[in-house]
Amino acid sequence: MSKEITQPDGTCHVVITGGAGFLGVRLARSLLTQGQLSLAGAAPANIARITLVDRAAPPDDVMADPRVTALTGDLNSLLEQKEAPALVVTGQTAIVFHLAAAVSGECEVDFDLGMRSNFAATLALLEACRALQTKPIVVFASSLAVFGDTAAQPLPAVIEDNTLPTPQSSYGIQKFIGEQLVADYTRKGFVQGRNVRLMTVSVRPGRPNGAASSFLSGMLREPLAGVRAVCPVAPDTPVALSSPARTVQGLILAAEASEQAWGPRTGLNLPALTTTPGEMAAALERVAGPAATALIDWTPDPAISNIVKTWPARIHSVRARGLGLLPEESFEDIIREYIRETPSAVVLGNRSQ
């Protein structure tokens, strides 16, 4: 199987859509570091090339690696190209990590944008992979958003592997349709698809954004940079989170698991740690001292609070556990990881020692 998708010299070529995004870059760095991939359970193949497909340019440190190339442009437009060098996938492509997507808020505001960026692009990518006739691996980044929210439709208290998704957003619908397409293209033998449902990621680096979940990173990230931050929900609101590292680990495991170990074509729920903003703040205080937590303003915002309360907060990922993917044991570990990786956070983190 891997014979067809690896190069004659035994190396492999990797494509990451959304490759200049937060997770795409992080995935690229991890792959460059490990240097090899066991494609769907095959013997490890050296990674000879990683193509980062994105509208934005990847950061310089990643581009400095001779194995990395960037393909810059709109994914839908690129997928309409029929000739090199603008091809997203080629006969040399062993695996595609399909992370590119318009985000939830955008898709609610602009329905057609979401249908184009999340749905049509995924279908076009699968068609491009099918046309190769090499059965490349496609790791599809789906989302916890497929489960919708409890305000619109009751959800079980705990999300199990076989819980029925009832998406309540265009983003969730488009991700769930993507899963179905990946499943059937896999069943038909056009690709080797792996549907992975990503959890809410914290701590995300960078700046606050308009997402209702933004505070779940901001209430840690901002204080660790000496900046005030707001927690707009009650301290005891349960939330399900995963670290960036654990999320990338899940994507790589999806690529490396054998077909048998991976199991059904249904989306796999990555593990998530169930915690609360109160526990997160306590963890922050243990790691970075009261000076950090003093920067959190507990200012309830009913609008955000009402949204967050409807999100599934307990994910029971038996399938992921069977593959060796476990949730973090404590939010403290996640904060320590963030501090290790973030120069601007170290200052305050050290201050509390």
Next chain:
Amino acid sequence: MSKEITQPDGTCHVVITGGAGFLGVRLARSLLTQGQLSLAGAAPANIARITLVDRAAPPDDVMADPRVTALTGDLNSLLEQKEAPALVVTGQTAIVFHLAAAVSGECEVDFDLGMRSNFAATLALLEACRALQTKPIVVFASSLAVFGDTAAQPLPAVIEDNTLPTPQSSYGIQKFIGEQLVADYTRKGFVQGRNVRLMTVSVRPGRPNGAASSFLSGMLREPLAGVRAVCPVAPDTPVALSSPARTVQGLILAAEASEQAWGPRTGLNLPALTTTPGEMAAALERVAGPAATALIDWTPDPAISNIVKTWPARIHSVRARGLGLLPEESFEDIIREYIRETPSAVVLGNRSQ
């Protein structure tokens, strides 16, 4: 709500895709007979026009009704038309029953045909309805096939309303994707969508076809016409069936239920009677005598048997029950109904009196 989709004189226009097919014609006849529709719970509106969209021409008796018009052609091609008189939906369209589909076997043989006929046509129809800006009702005929089969992925012993569909055929995937599209176009206020999952229908009139389920009609229909028939599975194999009348009743109820009564946008499993070929033959004997059952050859076919054994056979449709939709109480009722409606069956049916 219905104000916008009914005509100024209070009447309504109905579109049925697949309108020349077995269920489409039967639905048209029922609508012509009842003469009115309570659109999504509104006061009954007289049906002024029924447009039957199909590649084939509808039967003469239906076309003889002055309320019926036929729009003949390929649905995808018709949906590309931008001008009357070839429009599938117009500003006058109050409701579309979307029954048109390539069948399961065709979609397995020709993947692109299924994607075009089942997936792309459904998306184009929804887009055409959205463009009207009148929020027409769309009753989407999904299928029990969304649940896949137990051979490929374990299913619970009983299919509940919230059982996770894991389609194991392109047809099932395309129907399930159609449900997701209808759900989101409904949530966004583009249409008033109703997802209805049809069960295996028996007794279907007409001739045997290549479907693995063909015998479930043939083993009744053929003997009732004095013709030998084969039952290729063991007599005690459980199967879930619904009559043509009950199926059409479900489609009409989906059109007439108020939004509140209908409930979630998730596909609604129509009720099904769980029976076995043994029980079906016993019912046939009670209705039409031993001369009829003597025409059944019990010749096991391992290939068909292995397929049928993987189908969900127990459907627990609590939601349908709440709407007043119940499964038939006995297969005997289904046979009697078939005989009443089928001139060629009456002969043998009488013979046994």
